[in-house]
Amino acid sequence: MGAAGIVLRDVHKAYFKDRLEIPVLAGLNLEIAPGEFAALMGPSGSGKSTLLHLIGGLDTPTRGSVRVGDSQLESMSESALTAWRSRHVGFIFQMYHLVPVLTAAQNVELPLLLFRMASSERKRRVQTALSIVGLGDRTDHRPNQLSGGQEQRVAIARAIVTDPDVLLADEPTGDLDARTSEEILNLLNALNTEFGKTIVMVTHDPRAAGHAGRTLHLDKGVLDREEVNTRRAATASAS
Amino acid sequence: MALPIRYHWRNLLVRRTTSALTILVVTAVVGTLTWILGFFLALQSSLSVAGDAHKLLIIQRGTTSETNSAISPEEFNRLAQLAGVARDPESGEPLISPELYWQTQLPRLRDGGATRANVALRGVTLRAFEVHRNIRLLGERFSVGEPQVIVGRAAAAQFAGLAVGDVIRIGVGESREFRVVGHFDAGGGPMESEIWMYLPAMQSAYLRNGYSSVSVRLEDPASAPAAIEQVRSAPIELSAEREADYWRNQTSNVRFYQAVCFVLVAIMSLAAAFALANTMYASVAGRAREIAMLRTIGYRPHHILLGFVMESVLLSLIGGLLGCVACAAYLELVGSTKDMFGSSTFTTMAFDIRLTPLLVGWSLASVAVIGVIGALPPAWRAARTHVLTALREP
Ligand SMILES: Nc1ncnc2c1ncn2[C@@H]1O[C@H](COP(=O)(O)OP(=O)(O)O)[C@@H](O)[C@H]1O
């Protein structure tokens, strides 16, 4: 599958708490090109996760349009969004969200079980995904037998095993030390440059954002500024 | 069903203690349920064996069982007029069997002879073996004129001192000694719980000259209503019933037991369903983030629902299998022969509870249903997990 672009137009998102409207996104516009690696920064509670969830079809906007690839997400039913997610997006969470009772390989296999697929083909894909993230030899370990960095690698393998167009990462290095973070960021970088995945990564850490091609700043419900990372090309080729 | 069994299996293993306790509850329920089902199946088959459509049982009018019925020789002679009775193909004699029924007490095998229970004695002529076609001799028959008895299989399994060659004391003041010369099989029917001897020998032992009942073999089962009516009216004026009806009335108290047992089973099943529901609720609550992750990567609510139902059914089936094993072990250790008393006869009626594949199948099917019922409310909650809220949970 080729990479997909992301286009958000005049997106509003508000939550209701005790009948009180809490606006989170207010007329946000965003365009991310196919194959781009974008970082999303902003103060805590500014709506970064909310934005990521809208792009990933986990949530729908109160108003406005969200297009990912050829799909117009705001007009899709919840069931259609579920099916769309399973094919087109890979999610990477801060807390990995691995199933503790399954091995690394079995965790990675989970998204594939939703498709009709020969088990040999499944095994092959799982092995490929695990070797891409550098865990080809840890396939039979349970999450509690892995380090945080290794757990996140398994989670990334799970996100890419269906070969999605878009990877959405919500503070993927938020729970890791600096060195491990660096490894994970390099891995995302490789997925972007070598496999052409469109990546949106939420982060607090400016150094992490430095791995992306562009950093978007979210504040008061809109993207108020952005910067293009000129040093990124060097980082990418050095890794 | 997208989630693999091993996922459910391991989730049960992880919650070892809870799973084990839940399984224990289910095991107890299924063990009891299987035994009760087996009991009623065995009873039913024993009674159905007694339901020979060709046979009528005739007793004194106004009585309900052989125990308190008395038929005089004159009354018996009047039965010769009865129409529709089958005849012996050689001698042409009507197949009418006068019988004397009495109860005595014998030590039970179950507690090593510490207690005694009623056992039925039946005095019969050789005609009885033509009327009661399901009697099969295992060994010798009593010799006419000798103080000998033959013993039904179930009676031999219930009471002490009924092996071939043993001597039992019966008659008024237990003054007469009779030797056991053989056993017999009645196809699992109630007569298998009786001791039979030659009618005149028994009459003399109990100083009686009449009978308790008369069994008649009809030529055609369809003539039963007419025959029953003829027996009831003048000049015979006795009471006749089909054999099946007679035994059903004798065990009418069974229906009460049955109702009590089924209420008990229902309550226990409900308890098992609650135990499963409780376990599954805890499991759902502890796995909210995992469910949210699965929903995020494309699992649908029905996958989640089925998954938790699956887990509960897995638990209940393990409990079910263990319950069947427990029931089998109980039958092996305590004995599979169950006795019970007829409502009006108070005679021991014994039958074998068998753990047949059908019975095991029924138990497992029931417990699977219990598993589904117990799982549905928590599984429903799991399926409706709010993904974004759960993902935000720390
Ligand atoms: N389900 C919800 N109900 C009510 N308020 C919510 C909900 N989800 C998020 N919010 C609010 O929306 C705002 C943005 O949240 P979030 O997108 O998680 O911010 P960030 O990821 O930038 O920290 C916060 O004020 C948060 O409390």
Ligand SMILES: [Mg+2]
């Ligand atoms: Mg966030």
